[in-house]
Amino acid sequence: MRKVLEVRNLRTHFELVEGTVRAVDGVSFQLNEGEVLGIVGESGCGKSVTAQSIMRILPKSARIVDGEILFWNQQDVVDLTKLDSEGEQMRNIRGKDIAMIFQEPAACFAPVYTVGEQMIEAILLHEDMSKQEARRLALKMLEKVKIPNPESVLDRYSFQLSGGMLQRCMIAMALSLNPKVLIADEPTTALDVTIQAQIIYLVNQLQKEYSSAIMWITHDMGVIAQISDRVAVMYLGQIVETAPVKDLFRNPLHPYTRALLRSIPRLARRKKKLEAIKGVVPDPYNLPIGCRYHNRCDSFIQGLCDEREPTEVEVDVAHRVKCFLYGGR
Amino acid sequence: MATGHKLLEVRNLKKYFPIEKGFFKRVVAYVKAVDGISFDLFEGETLALVGESGCGKTTTARCILRAIDPTEGQILLNIDGRMVDVAKLSRKELKPLRRYMQLIFQNPYTSLNPRLKVKEIVGEPLFVNKIAKGKELEEKVAELLEAVGLRPEYMVRYPHAFSGGQRQRIVIARALALRPRLVICDEPVAALDVSIRAQILNLLMELQEKFKLTYIFISHDLSVVQHVSDRVAVMYLGRIVELASTEELFDSPKHPYTESLLLSVPKPDPEAVEEFRPIEGEVPSPVNPPSGCHFHPRCQYAEEVCRTTVPEFRDVGLLENPHYVACHFAERLSLKGVRQL
Numbered sequence: 001m002r003k004v005l006e007v008r009n010l011r012t013h014f015e016l017v018e019g020t021v022r023a024v025d026g027v028s029f030q031l032n033e034g035e036v037l038g039i040v041g042e043s044g045c046g047k048s049v050t051a052q053s054i055m056r057i058l059p060k061s062a063r064i065v066d067g068e069i070l071f072w073n074q075q076d077v078v079d080l081t082k083l084d085s086e087g088e089q090m091r092n093i094r095g096k097d098i099a100m101i102f103q104e105p106a107a108c109f110a111p112v113y114t115v116g117e118q119m120i121e122a123i124l125l126h127e128d129m130s131k132q133e134a135r136r137l138a139l140k141m142l143e144k145v146k147i148p149n150p151e152s153v154l155d156r157y158s159f160q161l162s163g164g165m166l167q168r169c170m171i172a173m174a175l176s177l178n179p180k181v182l183i184a185d186e187p188t189t190a191l192d193v194t195i196q197a198q199i200i201y202l203v204n205q206l207q208k209e210y211s212s213a214i215m216w217i218t219h220d221m222g223v224i225a226q227i228s229d230r231v232a233v234m235y236l237g238q239i240v241e242t243a244p245v246k247d248l249f250r251n252p253l254h255p256y257t258r259a260l261l262r263s264i265p266r267l268a269r270r271k272k273k274l275e276a277i278k279g280v281v282p283d284p285y286n287l288p289i290g291c292r293y294h295n296r297c298d299s300f301i302q303g304l305c306d307e308r309e310p311t312e313v314e315v316d317v318a319h320r321v322k323c324f325l326y327g328g329r
Numbered sequence: 330m331a332t333g334h335k336l337l338e339v340r341n342l343k344k345y346f347p348i349e350k351g352f353f354k355r356v357v358a359y360v361k362a363v364d365g366i367s368f369d370l371f372e373g374e375t376l377a378l379v380g381e382s383g384c385g386k387t388t389t390a391r392c393i394l395r396a397i398d399p400t401e402g403q404i405l406l407n408i409d410g411r412m413v414d415v416a417k418l419s420r421k422e423l424k425p426l427r428r429y430m431q432l433i434f435q436n437p438y439t440s441l442n443p444r445l446k447v448k449e450i451v452g453e454p455l456f457v458n459k460i461a462k463g464k465e466l467e468e469k470v471a472e473l474l475e476a477v478g479l480r481p482e483y484m485v486r487y488p489h490a491f492s493g494g495q496r497q498r499i500v501i502a503r504a505l506a507l508r509p510r511l512v513i514c515d516e517p518v519a520a521l522d523v524s525i526r527a528q529i530l531n532l533l534m535e536l537q538e539k540f541k542l543t544y545i546f547i548s549h550d551l552s553v554v555q556h557v558s559d560r561v562a563v564m565y566l567g568r569i570v571e572l573a574s575t576e577e578l579f580d581s582p583k584h585p586y587t588e589s590l591l592l593s594v595p596k597p598d599p600e601a602v603e604e605f606r607p608i609e610g611e612v613p614s615p616v617n618p619p620s621g622c623h624f625h626p627r628c629q630y631a632e633e634v635c636r637t638t639v640p641e642f643r644d645v646g647l648l649e650n651p652h653y654v655a656c657h658f659a660e661r662l663s664l665k666g667v668r669q670l
């Protein structure tokens with residue numbers, strides 16, 4: 001499997017009046033051609049900021065303070081952190097080679113232009129073709145994402161379409177230039193389950209045809225299980241465990257991953273007490289010293305976990321974990 | 330579990346919202362948010378109301394609480410053995426009944442007044458109803474806070490000093506202040522983080538035992554529903570299409586929509602990745618719902634009769650385990666539940 005993207009020790013911080021938020025703090029992972037990497041974690045753990053760092057669309061108050069984001073483009077390797085976020089090279093990569101879909105399609109479609117106009121414009125920005133050809137491509141993409149009456153949808157405005165339809169349009173637009181990497185930031189979170197199932201089914205089908213590598217962000221372990229080949233679990237700005245999806249569910253190692261999986265309600269255990277994770281996610285301005293999970297962890301080792309930060313260890317093939325229980329000293 | 334007494338009897342409940350146009354506010358159509366639903370609620374049980382966005386769950390809850398006036402139908406509440414029709418009462422007659430029913434809603438970030446201290450928020454219903462004041466009020470608030478797992482010292486703080494899960498605990502404490510019999514939980518954990526959800530669900534189950542509460546539990550998260558509820562009612566476009574005990578509904582659904590809904594839930598198990606074909610299409614508008622069975626345009630089992638005739642909501646279960654369903658073919662379809670996957 002060929003690497004298309006490698007993030008090494010990425011640190012993205014926010015400088016705010018209240019203090020520094022270390023939103024992404026030493027994140028490393030790679031993404032291979034044709035695979036789906038699921039990124040899972042609770043609200044505020046840094047999933048979106050990781051995605052925004054790769055796309056170089058961070059808010060003004062954020063800064064990439066350390067690390068590399070290597071992108072394999074044909075023969076070249078570029079470090080995206082070194083590019084000017086508004087420069088030509090990054091603009092060429094963004095949208096064409098690395099495309100993104102969001103939870104809120106409104107972030108993608110402006111209400112004053114039709115869906116078709118925006119798709120055509122996005123295509124023409126990167127592809128040397130006529131307007132007619134671009135329109136034909138847009139239409140073909142809408143058919144691919146199974147939109148009924150695609151011709152008429154091209155001439156509609158975003159507010160005239162349902163959430164599920166807009167999500168499909170966004171996927172069509174993102175895939176129209178056959179990107180090497182597709183970043184999906186919770187694209188189904190706001191949708192109803194039957195519509196979410198349709199979108200997941202669609203993406204699984206499309207993936208067979210387009211070999212894009214997909215980075216799929218979600219907080220839903222069900223979605224992760226259904227869509228990913230590999231999974232990275234994030235907690236407070238760091239990846240605490242990475243594993244092939246079956247390993248992660250069969251043999252979760254990090255206490256946080258274990259607790260997360262245990263806390264999901266399941267059929268067989270009806271009306272019994274759920275195994276909740278104690279405490280709350282700590283305040284991002286006051287990160288715990290040592291392992292960031294130690295104050296909620298049920299295997300915490302006094303004098304170690306609350307003093308030093310564990311390093312990542314490879315426990316099994318492609319199964320890595322950041323926890324003292326497995327070494328990491 | 331249910332003790333057998335009926336606490337609530339809802340019969341043919343309807344709520345139509347008028348759509349008005351123009352300067353004279355002419356009514357041009359109606360949103361049929363709730364379109365003739367009937368169900369019973371037994372003391373001590375948890376009845377879940379599930380279904381996709383816009384199917385009428387919250388509207389049903391608001392009618393029962395009389396936060397809005399129903400268009401038609403009966404809402405019979407058992408008050409010490411007497412069935413009182415809440416739908417017909419005047420505002421004034423309703424007032425003393427309000428304490429029987431309380432609501433816990435979705436968003437703990439907007440449901441608390443930021444300018445009031447926890448003491449005032451939780452104690453307000455007690456104060457307003459002249460149940461306690463002064464020192465006694467404080468003691469009662471402290472008890473309530475302890476019951477929901479918060480330190481009594483927190484009563485002097487303002488809501489902004491609490492996390493989402495803690496705020497939801499405050500909301501729950503307030504709802505319990507008047508010792509209600511019926512608590513309607515409208516998506517009580519939807520806005521919370523995964524790791525906090527389990528804490529709040531545990532708390533709700535614990536309080537049910539302790540205070541002998543009856544819950545209507547609204548949610549579109551089916552894994553939560555199957556965990557906490559005794560019976561489940563599935564809604565589609567303003568109607569209940571199926572109602573049965575939780576085991577029965579998840580194991581052997583009898584309505585095609587329930588089957589699709591169950592199949593659509595992504596299972597947290599990568600070994601169970603199946604290439605099922607999700608149902609197509611989207612939920613139609615409640616302004617102009619399909620004829621006959623509302624589900625027919627999306628149903629793979631539909632036949633001509635589904636387009637022409639509304640299926641009767643009837644019991645196809647056993648005497649001791651009723652199973653209500655509104656599908657013409659309920660008796661003969663063999664549908665997939667989640668155990669069989």
Ligand SMILES: Nc1ncnc2c1ncn2[C@@H]1O[C@H](COP(=O)(O)OP(=O)(O)OP(=O)(O)O)[C@@H](O)[C@H]1O
Pocket residue numbers: 014016021023024041042043044045046047048049050059061219284
């Ligand atoms: N524009 C911003 N200004 C200040 N802090 C921010 C900003 N965006 C994100 N953060 C902070 O960075 C951290 C990581 O946020 P991020 O949005 O990446 O979380 P997430 O994992 O995507 O969460 P969610 O599941 O809620 O989308 C959080 O502590 C958040 O408060």
Ligand SMILES: Nc1ncnc2c1ncn2[C@@H]1O[C@H](COP(=O)(O)OP(=O)(O)OP(=O)(O)O)[C@@H](O)[C@H]1O
Pocket residue numbers: 346360361362380381382383384385386387388389549615
């Ligand atoms: N005050 C109102 N005026 C007009 N239409 C309304 C009003 N309240 C609700 N509706 C409509 O009634 C229908 C049912 O809404 P309701 O809020 O009961 O759905 P729900 O099942 O609670 O959905 P959700 O899961 O999104 O909360 C929807 O089509 C909604 O748009």
Ligand code: SF4
Pocket residue numbers: 584585586622623624625626628629630631632635640655656657658659
């Ligand atoms: S009545 Fe017909 S359309 Fe409705 S669910 Fe049953 S088979 Fe499907």
Ligand SMILES: [Mg+2]
Pocket residue numbers: 047048049185
């Ligand atoms: Mg996010």
Ligand SMILES: [Mg+2]
Pocket residue numbers: 386387388515
């Ligand atoms: Mg609702």
